[in-house]
Amino acid sequence: MYPAGKMSKLSLIAIAAAMSLCAATSNAHAQAVIKVDPSTKEKPEEAPVDKPEIRSLPPAYDETMMRLAEILGALHYLRELCGAKEGTLWRDEMQQLIEKEEPDETRKAKLISRFNRGFRSYQEIHRECTDTAAEAANRFLRQATHLAAEIPGRYGQ
Structure with a gap:
């Protein structure tokens, strides 16, 4: 491991990227949670989820x-x-x-x-x-x- 205060720049970048990914995943998960209004007995409605943009890539050949x-x-x-x-x-x-x-x-x-x-x-x-x-x-x-x-x-x- 690294001595205290001696983490490499690459390790810090990897940690920051992992934290960003976790935050983005949590945010996307929170948006997809079903909302239930306790005052009504109707069907719960889903929060809108942004659909990812699908790009067409050229074939491998x-x-x-x-x-x-x-x-x-x-x-x-x-x-x-x-x-x-x-x-x-x-x-x-x-x-x-x-x-x-x-x-x-x-x-x-x-x-x-x-x-x-x-x-x-x-x-x-x-x-x-x-x-x-x-x-x-x-x-x-x-x-x-x-x-x-x-x-x-x-x-x-």
């Missing part, structure tokens, strides 16, 4: 999905640039991904933004199909295949 969206955008540009003649294949894949995922509007906008970022970043660099552009497209194909298999395998989606 969210960053992987964002990366996949960016790769699909890059593939949409690079494969067409290098003559793959796939038309809108990669944009259609992105659309299917969004439809299957059913994200809220904020997350949907982020996925679309990442797709567009992948497209634009390679559009700014590569104006014609070079060996580097073709290699990047091949690398992205491998990465997309890997990520598409990883998400359901790792997260069960």
Whole structure:
């Protein structure tokens, strides 16, 4: 233990946090107690209890999905640039991904933004199909295949 008057700063913080938690728990418990008016024989009424705000968190695989969206955008540009003649294949894949995922509007906008970022970043660099552009497209194909298999395998989606 600590000699008298020699508690660590961390111990004091932990004690203060525990006391705050106890006070908050007691306060919440006191608010939930049923009020009974002894002068009436009617049903007791419950005191209103504040409901906690429920926030929706992104799925655990969210960053992987964002990366996949960016790769699909890059593939949409690079494969067409290098003559793959796939038309809108990669944009259609992105659309299917969004439809299957059913994200809220904020997350949907982020996925679309990442797709567009992948497209634009390679559009700014590569104006014609070079060996580097073709290699990047091949690398992205491998990465997309890997990520598409990883998400359901790792997260069960």
